[in-house]
Amino acid sequence: MTPSPGRRGDLFDPACPTRRLLDRIGTKWFSMAVKVLAEAEPDEVGFAELRRRIPGISQKMLSSTLQGMAADSLLTRRVEATNPPRVHYRLTELGLSLDAPLAAVRAWAEEHMAEIDEAGLKDQAAGSREATTAASD
Amino acid sequence: MTPSPGRRGDLFDPACPTRRLLDRIGTKWFSMAVKVLAEAEPDEVGFAELRRRIPGISQKMLSSTLQGMAADSLLTRRVEATNPPRVHYRLTELGLSLDAPLAAVRAWAEEHMAEIDEAGLKDQAAGSREATTAASD
DNA sequence: CTGTATCCGGTTCGATACTG
């Protein structure tokens, strides 16, 4: 259980929900899933369509991502018990509200995309200076 | 060559800078580093102090994180060629501007911390069959 | 003091195969 209920969001505490949320966001397909689901609002989206809208994702990862989101009450699942069975996903209010700050990050990335890209290239050509000869990625 | 000069930020394209940025944000210590560095502005911060302010981080990860940020021009490095050598880090304008949207995510996490936490607990007690038996975390 | 290199473990992720 959480060590201190009155504690404010301590990003540095691994046990803090804020930290867990950040970790969750960091998973590979999370932000893409949120974006697709948010754009689909207020409609529900099926598993297959979700997969179609997230190029490259596998069943496993889509399932995992969806489960993770549901575990944090970011997502609801509606099962249509027909044949063939169809399952519809939809963001909760909580999940939808998360899309706002996430969209801000996306917007930032789009806005400064060129600068980031340039930086990555310049990294190669840099002669010396104090330029970071980073080679981690 | 980058295939997307005029392309809009395509989050789904692994080669797109926006996607790379999201991946970088997702790394374990990134957001914490940005926060600490942003709070230190406009002062510079030394390696040791940075380490002190990010509990639990190892030299390697701090170095990696810093390198990654520098590779994207989010950070500048000033080496003081003395003995002992001291290195000062400081966010670039680009890096500092990233703190804003990141802070929005942090704020969201803090605001909804309780709901997330509750959801995580409820996951345990839930007797429902289709309840998310998430075991990813 | 400020890093880098190496080893190693844990987790994430992906392809495939299988069940309802």
Next chain:
DNA sequence: CAGTATCGAACCGGATACAG
């Protein structure tokens, strides 16, 4: 169609040892 299970690969992250 909608998912789960299993396996193996790749990567992230940590401890230690070492270099400038």
